[in-house]
Amino acid sequence: MPFTIAVDGPAAAGKGTLSKGLAAHFGFGHLDTGLLYRAVGCRMLGGEDPVAAARSLLPEDINRADLRTPDVAQAASKVAVIGDVRAALVDFQRAFARRAGGAVLDGRDIGTVICPDAEAKLFVTASAQVRAERRYLELTGKGQVVTLDEVLSDVRARDERDMNRAEAPLRPAADAVTIDTSDLDIDAALSVAIAAIEEKRPAQG
Numbered sequence: 001m002p003f004t005i006a007v008d009g010p011a012a013a014g015k016g017t018l019s020k021g022l023a024a025h026f027g028f029g030h031l032d033t034g035l036l037y038r039a040v041g042c043r044m045l046g047g048e049d050p051v052a053a054a055r056s057l058l059p060e061d062i063n064r065a066d067l068r069t070p071d072v073a074q075a076a077s078k079v080a081v082i083g084d085v086r087a088a089l090v091d092f093q094r095a096f097a098r099r100a101g102g103a104v105l106d107g108r109d110i111g112t113v114i115c116p117d118a119e120a121k122l123f124v125t126a127s128a129q130v131r132a133e134r135r136y137l138e139l140t141g142k143g144q145v146v147t148l149d150e151v152l153s154d155v156r157a158r159d160e161r162d163m164n165r166a167e168a169p170l171r172p173a174a175d176a177v178t179i180d181t182s183d184l185d186i187d188a189a190l191s192v193a194i195a196a197i198e199e200k201r202p203a204q205g
């Protein structure tokens, strides 16, 4: 039976790790919708028109190994303000959300625009400082050369663009459960999220 868990929140709040954990716990499929925007951003950096890129996105674009760089993150946030780019990506996300067997989608507008009828909605956040520290450790762990200040200003620039755009701005859905992960480790965040979702699930058995 379809069951959609919408997970939204700002960059580096822990949505990805939390969503993977939820998908594993419930046996659902997981779609990181940021990868769609990163793939379009990457093709724009390669010289393509972003709307044309969004309309012709292929599975191999989303599986590229170089989508997690700061340059691609900024490009993703820039193409994400374009209404025609967002429109081109809607059907794929909605079809995934209703797949048999349940789905977790994480992004910025899943609970508000893509799946307003999702059975469960989470808004995952953390302070900008904590998010920048986490992203800094992740990037330097992968051998990328960045400073904490650079990462913090990237996080702030993306927050600003993602929250203030006209099309599908980042904000919690009215019926979302907010989880602030500033002082929670992943296991604690996952327990809070599972408890919130269990309340929305039909009784099992």
Ligand code: DC
Pocket (backbone or CB within 6 Å): 011, 012, 033, 034, 035, 037, 038, 073, 076, 077, 080, 106, 107, 108, 109, 110, 158, 162
């Ligand atoms: O989740 P992420 O950091 O991979 O997302 C990269 C950018 O893509 C983000 O800054 C804004 C955009 N995005 C969006 O506008 N809507 C989504 N559902 C997911 C991502």
